[in-house]
Amino acid sequence: MTDATLLPLAVAIPLLGAPLLAVAGRVLPRTGCDVLATGAAAADVVCLALLWSHIQGVAVTPVGGWPAQIGIVLAADRVGAGLALLASCLVLAVLAYSWRYFDEPRGERAGLFPAMVLTFQAGMVGFALTGDLFNAFVFFELMGAAGYALTGYRIEDPRPLQGALTFGIVNSLAAYCSLLGIGLLYARTGQLNLAAMGRAMGEHRTDLLVVVSFVLVVTAMLVKAAVVPFHFWLPDAHAVAPTPVCMLLSGAMVELGAYGIGRVYWTVFSGPGGIPHDAFRHTFTALGVLTALVGAVMCWQQRHLKRMLAYSTVGHVGLFVVGIALLTPGGVAGAAVYVAAHGCAKAALFGLTGVLLDRYGSVDEHGLYGRARDLRLLGVLFVLGALALAGLPPFGTGLGKALGEAAAGHSQAWLPTVYVLTSALTGGALLRAALRIFWGAGPVPHSRPGEAETSGEGEEPEVREPGRALPPMMVAVPALLLALCALVGCLPAVARSLARGAAVFTDPAVYRAAVLGPAVAHRAVLPHVASAWTAEGLLLGGGSAAAAAAFAVLAVLRPVRLPLHRGVRALVTGLRRLHSGHLGDYVAWLALGVAALCAAFGAQT
Amino acid sequence: MSPRARLLLFLVSAAVIGVYFTLSCRELPSFGGASHPYGERAVAAALAHRTANVVSSVNFDLRAFDTLGEESILFCTVLGATLLLRLARDERQHAAASEAVLPTTRLLGAVLLPVTVVVGVYIVAHGQLSPGGGFQGGVVLATALHLGYVAADYRVLERLRPLVVLDIADSLAAASFTAMGVAGLAAGGAFLKNVLPLGTFNKITSGGMVPLFNAAVGVEVASGVIVLLAHFLDQAVEVTGTGTQEEEA
Amino acid sequence: MGVWPYLAAGWILLVALYGLVTSRNLIHAIGCLAVAQSSTYVLLLAVGYRDHSTAPVFSDLRPGSRPVVDPIVQALALTDIVVGATVTALLLALTIQLRKRHGTVDPESLTALRG
Numbered sequence: 001m002t003d004a005t006l007l008p009l010a011v012a013i014p015l016l017g018a019p020l021l022a023v024a025g026r027v028l029p030r031t032g033c034d035v036l037a038t039g040a041a042a043a044d045v046v047c048l049a050l051l052w053s054h055i056q057g058v059a060v061t062p063v064g065g066w067p068a069q070i071g072i073v074l075a076a077d078r079v080g081a082g083l084a085l086l087a088s089c090l091v092l093a094v095l096a097y098s099w100r101y102f103d104e105p106r107g108e109r110a111g112l113f114p115a116m117v118l119t120f121q122a123g124m125v126g127f128a129l130t131g132d133l134f135n136a137f138v139f140f141e142l143m144g145a146a147g148y149a150l151t152g153y154r155i156e157d158p159r160p161l162q163g164a165l166t167f168g169i170v171n172s173l174a175a176y177c178s179l180l181g182i183g184l185l186y187a188r189t190g191q192l193n194l195a196a197m198g199r200a201m202g203e204h205r206t207d208l209l210v211v212v213s214f215v216l217v218v219t220a221m222l223v224k225a226a227v228v229p230f231h232f233w234l235p236d237a238h239a240v241a242p243t244p245v246c247m248l249l250s251g252a253m254v255e256l257g258a259y260g261i262g263r264v265y266w267t268v269f270s271g272p273g274g275i276p277h278d279a280f281r282h283t284f285t286a287l288g289v290l291t292a293l294v295g296a297v298m299c300w301q302q303r304h305l306k307r308m309l310a311y312s313t314v315g316h317v318g319l320f321v322v323g324i325a326l327l328t329p330g331g332v333a334g335a336a337v338y339v340a341a342h343g344c345a346k347a348a349l350f351g352l353t354g355v356l357l358d359r360y361g362s363v364d365e366h367g368l369y370g371r372a373r374d375l376r377l378l379g380v381l382f383v384l385g386a387l388a389l390a391g392l393p394p395f396g397t398g399l400g401k402a403l404g405e406a407a408a409g410h411s412q413a414w415l416p417t418v419y420v421l422t423s424a425l426t427g428g429a430l431l432r433a434a435l436r437i438f439w440g441a442g443p444v445p446h447s448r449p450g451e452a453e454t455s456g457e458g459e460e461p462e463v464r465e466p467g468r469a470l471p472p473m474m475v476a477v478p479a480l481l482l483a484l485c486a487l488v489g490c491l492p493a494v495a496r497s498l499a500r501g502a503a504v505f506t507d508p509a510v511y512r513a514a515v516l517g518p519a520v521a522h523r524a525v526l527p528h529v530a531s532a533w534t535a536e537g538l539l540l541g542g543g544s545a546a547a548a549a550a551f552a553v554l555a556v557l558r559p560v561r562l563p564l565h566r567g568v569r570a571l572v573t574g575l576r577r578l579h580s581g582h583l584g585d586y587v588a589w590l591a592l593g594v595a596a597l598c599a600a601f602g603a604q605t
Numbered sequence: 606m607s608p609r610a611r612l613l614l615f616l617v618s619a620a621v622i623g624v625y626f627t628l629s630c631r632e633l634p635s636f637g638g639a640s641h642p643y644g645e646r647a648v649a650a651a652l653a654h655r656t657a658n659v660v661s662s663v664n665f666d667l668r669a670f671d672t673l674g675e676e677s678i679l680f681c682t683v684l685g686a687t688l689l690l691r692l693a694r695d696e697r698q699h700a701a702a703s704e705a706v707l708p709t710t711r712l713l714g715a716v717l718l719p720v721t722v723v724v725g726v727y728i729v730a731h732g733q734l735s736p737g738g739g740f741q742g743g744v745v746l747a748t749a750l751h752l753g754y755v756a757a758d759y760r761v762l763e764r765l766r767p768l769v770v771l772d773i774a775d776s777l778a779a780a781s782f783t784a785m786g787v788a789g790l791a792a793g794g795a796f797l798k799n800v801l802p803l804g805t806f807n808k809i810t811s812g813g814m815v816p817l818f819n820a821a822v823g824v825e826v827a828s829g830v831i832v833l834l835a836h837f838l839d840q841a842v843e844v845t846g847t848g849t850q851e852e853e854a
Numbered sequence: 855m856g857v858w859p860y861l862a863a864g865w866i867l868l869v870a871l872y873g874l875v876t877s878r879n880l881i882h883a884i885g886c887l888a889v890a891q892s893s894t895y896v897l898l899l900a901v902g903y904r905d906h907s908t909a910p911v912f913s914d915l916r917p918g919s920r921p922v923v924d925p926i927v928q929a930l931a932l933t934d935i936v937v938g939a940t941v942t943a944l945l946l947a948l949t950i951q952l953r954k955r956h957g958t959v960d961p962e963s964l965t966a967l968r969g
Contacts, residue, residue, distance in 0.1 A: 008786070008796030015677055015783045019776035022684060026769075063670040065795035069643075070650050072670045109691055112684050119681040126674060134930055138674035141937045145678050145944060149685025152948045156693050158955035159966045165880060165948045166967075169887055172941050173874065176890045179934060180867065183897040186927070187633050190642035209632035212625050236967045301969070453969035578606070581967040583883060585606050587874040588615040595621035602625060608876070615875040619868050626864040630857045637905035644902065644924030648910060651925070652917055659910035659922070663929035675933045682940035689947040693954070734913045740936055807913055826936075833943055840950055 003059035006051040007074040010084060011126045013044045014091075014118040021118065025111015034099050037114035041092040044121065048085040055081055057504055058514035060131070068131070068193040068515050075131030075195075075515050078501025079336050083259050084128040086343050087252035089484070091121040093477050094244040097351055100471035113153070120146035120248060127256055131515055133182050133217070133268070134192045136260065137175060140220060143253060144171050151241040151249075160240040162581070167237035170586050174223035174230070177594065181216025184209060185268070194267035195515035198508055201273040206605050214275050215597045218261050222593065225257025226314050227321055228291045229589040235298070236581060238310035239454065243354030246306060250313040250350060251343035258317055258339075262324040262332065266508050270327075277327055279604035281411075283597065284325030289418050292318025294575065296425035300551075301576060303445075304456035305353045305363040305433060309346065312389060312426035316342050319419055323404045329529040330407035333502035337495050337531070338400025341488040345388040345397055348481035349430065352382050355474050356437070364456030365433045370440025379438030381479055386434055388485050390427025391419075392545035393538050396488025399495055401544070402537025403530065416540065423544040428551030435556045442556035453576065492532060499531035655803045656812040657734045664738065665818040669797040672818070673782055676825055680779040683829045687772075690836040692844065701759035701842045714756020721749035729823035733812035739819040743826025750831055759842050768835055771828040778825035785817060863897035866890075880949045880959040884942060891938040895931050902927030 017040030025033050051059065059081070061074045076084070095114055123143030130136050148171075152164030186192060188209055189200035201210070219230070226234040234254070238246050261284070269275045295315025302308035316338070323335030355378055357363050360371055372379065388395040391402075401419055408415035435441040488494050503526040504510050510526075578585075606614070634640060651662030664672050692698060725746035732738030754762040789798035804811040866889060873886035902924030908915065910925035953959050 004794065005790060008790060011673075012783050012787055012796065015673070016780055016787075018677075018684075019680065019780035022776040023773050026773075061795070063796050064666060064668075064789070065793060065798040066650070066667055070646050071667050109687060112688050116681065116684050116688070119677055119684070122677060123674075130670075132670075134933075135668075135671055135674065138671050138678070138933060138937065141941065142674050142678050142681065145685065145941055146681050148941075148944055148948070149681070149689060152689055152951070155689060155691065155951045156955070158952060158964075161948050161952040161955060162964050162967060165945060165952065168941065168945045168948065169874070169883060172887055172945075173871075173890055176887075176894050176938075177867070179894040180863065180897055183863075183894065183901050183927075184629065184633065186643075186898075187901040190640065192643065192926070207629075207632045208625060209629040212629035239967070307969075454967055576969045579968055580606065581965060582606070582611075583880075583961045583964075584608075584611050584875045584877060587871060588606075588611050588618070591615050591618035591622065591871055591875070595618035595625075598625040599621060611875060615872065619871060623864065623868055627857075627861060630860040630864070633857065633860055633901075636856060636859050636900060637903050639904060639921070641902065641904060641924040641926075643926050644910075644922075647925050648917075648922060652912065657911060657913040659912070659925040660928045660932065663925050664932060668926075668929060671929075671933050675936050678937055679940050682944050685944050686947045689944070689951060693951075734911075736909065736911055740932065836947070837943075837950075 001050060003051065003054060004061045006047055006054070007059060007061040007076060007129060008063060010044060010047050010051065010129065011122055013040060013047060014122040014125070018115040018118040018122070021111045021115040025115070028111070030110065033111045033114060034095070037118065038092065038095050040118055041088065041095050041121070044125070045085070045088045045092050048081060048088050048125070051076065052078065052081045052085050058511055060514050068196055072130065072132040072135050073193065073515055074129045075511065076129045077504045077511070078497055079332065079505045080128045080259070080263070082336060082340065082498060082501060083252070083256060084125040086340050087124040087128070088121060090248055090251045090343060090347050091117060093347060093481055094247050096473055097247070097477040098244045099473050116146050116150055117248070120150065124252055124256055128259065131195065132193050133185070133197065133264070137179055137182060140224070141175055144168070144175065147249060147253060150245040151237050153242050153245065163236040163240040166233045166583055166586060169583060170233040170590065171223055173587065174220040174590065177216045178220035181213045181219070184213035185217065188213070193515065194264070195512040198268045198271055199512060199516070201268060202271055204273045206273055206275070208602060210269070210274060211601045211605055212598060214269055215594060215601060217264060219594055221257045221260035221264070223257070223590065224254065225261065225317050225321065226254055227287050227317065228294045229593045231291065231314050232579060232586040232589060234314060235307050235310040235579065238313065239304055239307040243350055243357065246309070246350045247347035250309065251347040254313055254317055255320065255339045255343065258320045258324060258335070261321070262505065266506060267511055270508050275601060276605060279601055281325055281327050282604070283600045285322055288318045288321035288325055290318070291315070291321060292418050292422040296422040297572060297575065298579070299426045300429045301572065302429065303365040304454045305356070305365060306350070306456070307454055308429055308433065309349055309353065312429070313346060315422045315426050319401070319404060319422055322408060322415065322418070326407050326411050327506065328407055329499070329503040329506045329527055330403065330410070332505050333499040333529045333531060334400055334404030334407050336498040336502055337396060337488060338404055340498070341388070341396025341400050341485045344481045344485035344488070345385055345395065348478035348485070349382070349385040349389070351474065351478035351481070352378060352385065355470065358474065359470070362456055365436060366445045367456065368437045369444055370436070372438045373440060375438065378475065379434060381475070381482060382434045382438065383431065384482055385478070386427050386430035386548070387545050388482065389423065389430060390545045390548035391423040391541045393533065393541045394486060394489045396485050398541035399489040399533060399537070402534065402541055405540055406530065406534065406537065420540060420544045420547070424547035424551060427545065427548035431548055431552035432555045435552055442558065495531040499529035500526065503527055503529050654799060654813060655806040656815055657807050658732065658736065658738070661732045661738050661815055661819065662812070665815045666799050666812070669818065672822070673786065673797065676779055676782050676822060679825065679829050680775065683775055683832050686833050686836050690840055696844055698839070698843050699845065701763070703760055704758040706757060711756050714752045718749055718752045718756070721745060721752060725749055725827070729819055730809065730816070732819040733815045734807060734809065739822025740826050743823045744830060746823070746827035747830035747834070751834065759838070766831050766835060768832060771832050775825055775828040775832060778821045778828065782818065782821045782825070785814065785821070789814070859900035860897060863893045863900065866893035866896060878960050878962065880952070880961065883961070884945045884949065887945070888938060888942055891934070894934055898927040898931045898934070
């Protein structure tokens with residue numbers, strides 16, 4: 001099959017599967033629904049895998065047969081298609097994981113949960129593959145709508161409903177900001193296609209219109225990517241969504257936001273009349289570092305396991321943003337490998353947490369102390385996941401981190417420290433929880449009263465079937481995902497082709513020539529991008545994992561109270577108080593973020 | 606944050622955003638200007654495909670992929686609302702009571718209902734020719750049925766809307782949009798390609814696939830909106846015995 | 855008219871943001887979100903407007919006889935309206951359930967998620 005067939009089919013398959021499930025779910029037994037849903041997801045994985053292996057440069061398909069100047073084109077390079085493939089693999093994993101996991105509503109509502117997951121997938125794939133800015137907005141909202149509804153799935157517990165509302169309102173608001181930006185850009189360029197917009201930008205000089213429209217357009221992606229200070233919704237939503245949904249939200253959707261920033265910058269704003277490279281590099285590196293540190297510190301502070309995982313996503317997204325902000329093929333290659341491996345590891349960890357929730361009705365590090373001693377296999381998997389997150393070689397996360405560090409080190413010598421610190425703190429927090437929960441290590445943890453925090457006690461169990469055996473899929477899927485994460489690091493071909501994709505991703509001329517045709521002839525000599533393990537990378541990865549283990553052991557055994565300065569303590573407490581769960585606060589922070597970005601870019605252009 | 610601090614933070618940010626937005630608007634082409642390159646290309650392309658209503662041509666031919674995404678959002682919302690507004694374990698659904706209605710209201714509803722249905726079908730069917738189309742007509746059709754609620758009572762509305770049929774119609778219409786796109790891929794080599802004969806300009810059969818897409822969207826919007834409203838109305842009219850908080854309050 | 859229609863769009867967005875920040879009722883907040891969205895309609899339609907022109911519908915108009923306004927932004931606004939309406943419906947469904955479970959729709963009283 002050709003690209004012209006595979007590209008649209010990748011979106012069409014889940015969009016056909018979802019209504020089919022909604023209808024068939026009324027009559028089919030549960031197994032039939034599961035087979036249908038898994039079949040559709042597997043077909044899409046095959047479709048995207050074929051596409052991914054085909055692509056040389058940028059694969060372009062005009063939808064409806066119209067050229068880019070009139071219609072919408074789908075355009076995929078290895079990075080975009082790879083992200084769509086990752087999302088589809090996670091969807092497949094999620095559907096398999098929830099085979100026996102959910103007590104779904106029966107009767108006319110059976111089949112709706114997997115149907116929603118498939119629509120969610122269509123949104124993610126469409127967003128990753130489209131070459132049109134307004135179309136990206138539409139698919140952004142599609143994944144949003146599916147995400148909000150799935151997050152609020154457990155209607156008997158008020159917390160998911162609150163999380164879903166915050167998620168919905170903040171994300172939709174940001175999407176409308178983005179649409180305002182699209183309107184401004186349309187007024188300036190008279191185009192909606194990314195490549196055509198980029199070319200038309202060169203007809204004007206860089207002025208405040210460019211700055212404001214850029215800031216508005218990326219607002220939606222910054223919110224989706226949960227970049228500080230746009231990140232507040234994420235822990236609230238990811239901590240309360242049903243576990244299978246968390247796997248998708250943290251594993252793929254958030255990363256799509258970071259991808260969107262890079263895609264829009266490179267195709268539209270990177271040339272003359274756009275945003276200068278230095279301005280983008282400085283501003284987004286700062287944002288990325290801030291996000292990574294806030295995420296890591298907040299992750300360390302959590303006792304609610306899903307919230308801990310959510311903040312670790314924030315921390316890692318900060319590192320992805322740094323990778324993209326470097327504006328080098330190496331940075332993007334690192335981020336791409338990191339995203340692929342992180343998605344698998346994070347989904348696996350959420351899946352394992354789901355088992356704890358299923359067995360003990362709690363996801364609280366303190367409440368679960370020592371209770372999971374008999375689930376040794378689970379404990380080992382959890383520890384492996386935590387070490388993967390910390391960047392232990394040969395996991396793909398370690399390779400992505402090493403590539404990112406190498407690229408970042410070229411730009412600023414201190415940047416690798418941020419990578420190491422973030423990985424060690426997030427991995428360390430999870431190791432700490434694992435030691436306490438699965439081995440009952442150290443003294444019984446006690447909570448500090450009066451602290452603004454969310455405990456993981458009193459969760460509504462997601463399945464009401466007391467005394468049932470542990471479904472094997474709930475352990476098999478996380479184990480497979482961890483194996484996949486290791487495969488990303490061990491198979492050199494994966495990283496090599498992602499690195500080639502990164503070279504294409506960061507060359508707007510290649511994209512433009514592919515989309516707009518031979519009118520802009522361009523013979524590209526793509527640079528060679530490093531994609532292999534280096535001794536330094538192995539060392540830093542091992543070091544981060546060792547640091548994570550040391551943090552965890554120190555925290556569990558408490559041989560010494562760390563002599564933290566009182567100022568640092570106050571800072572951390574203040575940071576926690578800012579995460580107030582209040583919608584008005586979140587919107588005010590969003591406004592502050594937009595204003596600060598306008599001011600930052602206004603000053604640098 | 607305290608409400609004061611929040612407001613202060615917002616006002617400062619809003620002032621900055623306001624200044625930047627105002628300054629950026631001065632760089633925009635003047636309001637009412639004559640340069641609309643994409644618009645002109647779209648008009649030419651629509652006329653080449655013999656579609657008199659250019660907006661419909663943009664929605665269902667040139668940028669049909671946007672509409673596919675948008676229809677999927679509607680479909681997804683209907684699924685989502687069906688899931689979210691399901692009965693919780695502590696809730697019961699009871700039959701609605703009949704209600705008294707003024708005879709004049711009843712008469713008005715009885716007259717308006719068929720008229721509204723006809724108008725809705727007309728708007729869907731003429732989407733490629735005159736302002737209107739699947740969305741607008743679909744919403745009119747959905748409104749028509751709810752005149753039954755206004756003119757009689759909820760039980761009459763429930764008889765007017767067979768939810769099972771509408772649910773399935775909604776799903777099938779959503780699937781048919783994608784399926785027609787795949788048909789375009791099979792027949793013409795491009796997804797959502799307009800592969801049917803284009804017909805005569807300004808006739809109801811013109812525009813190739815545009816009337817078909819319009820019809821699919823019309824069915825989906827009409828049935829989707831009715832189902833969506835049904836779940837909301839059920840919550841208001843038929844569902845009782847809610848959560849503990851409610852009873853305490 | 856100059857830039858005023860564009861500025862109106864910006865003003866509507868800021869008003870909506872103010873409403874969201876100070877809202878004491880989630881239904882009101884969702885209304886504010888709809889206001890924020892109307893700013894996009896205003897901007898899109900303002901961008902597509904053309905002086906002395908008519909609607910881009912040629913059933914009763916000879917092509918080329920009069921200028922027409924930009925049909926693209928109208929189609930975008932139409933898509934935008936459907937997106938907005940459906941997302942609003944979802945958010946309202948969530949609010950209904952939240953009201954049942956929590957007994958309140960005041961963001962100030964929703965304190966289950968913090969830290």
